[in-house]
Amino acid sequence: AAGVIQSPRHLIKEKRETATLKCYPIPRHDTVYWYQQGPGQDPQFLISFYEKMQSDKGSIPDRFSAQQFSDYHSELNMSSLELGDSALYFCASSLMATSTEQFFGPGTRLTVL
Amino acid sequence: GQNIDQPTEMTATEGAIVQINCTYQTSGFNGLFWYQQHAGEAPTFLSYNVLDGLEEKGRFSSFLSRSKGYSYLLLKELQMKDSASYLCAGPTSGTYKYIFGTGTRLKVLA
Numbered sequence: 001a002a003g004v005i006q007s008p009r010h011l012i013k014e015k016r017e018t019a020t021l022k023c024y025p026i027p028r029h030d031t032v033y034w035y036q037q038g039p040g041q042d043p044q045f046l047i048s049f050y051e052k053m054q055s056d057k058g059s060i061p062d063r064f065s066a067q068q069f070s071d072y073h074s075e076l077n078m079s080s081l082e083l084g085d086s087a088l089y090f091c092a093s094s095l096m097a098t099s100t101e102q103f104f105g106p107g108t109r110l111t112v113l
Numbered sequence: 114g115q116n117i118d119q120p121t122e123m124t125a126t127e128g129a130i131v132q133i134n135c136t137y138q139t140s141g142f143n144g145l146f147w148y149q150q151h152a153g154e155a156p157t158f159l160s161y162n163v164l165d166g167l168e169e170k171g172r173f174s175s176f177l178s179r180s181k182g183y184s185y186l187l188l189k190e191l192q193m194k195d196s197a198s199y200l201c202a203g204p205t206s207g208t209y210k211y212i213f214g215t216g217t218r219l220k221v222l223a
Contacts, residue, residue, distance in 0.1 A: 033210060042200060042213040043156070056210050090155060092211075100143055100204040102211060104155040 004105035025093030
């Protein structure tokens, strides 16, 4: 069965650079969630989209933005990167109408040097 | 508030039974999920309780008491591969974003 796809899997950036993380949800899933997980910490909700509209916003810095496109894939754009942005970034998808279960992608490991 | 608390670490022996507790203080959760996460990997679904009571699934069972804000995950016949972090997560009403607990790191010893 198809799973959530994230790219890239690993990304190394310098401070003050920008990064774009991509997420391709499970086919027919209408909701995408982004989470940030620092070392030894639990995942923290950043932002979510339902049917291409932002549905909720969590602890996402103003330097970050995200959107969901017409094909339901989502991109997380991160600018003016800081050392503290180094983390695993997970995307999850769900089909809102039938289940609250979220299916997580493999994550993108971002390292900011 | 929406706090979810779990013990930070637990240790158990191969073949034993372990219970991981999760308490939460919120009025906005729509049930409770349990996920397993190996280091550096994505969380994988274990169970979901939306009603009070016990849900059993092979070696894993999960219990929920909504009135007490309490859940537990029971792992039986522990195997070395069960060494991982176990996260309880509450999907919030409305948008269903997860609020995660602090996670419990389980070490299974031979």
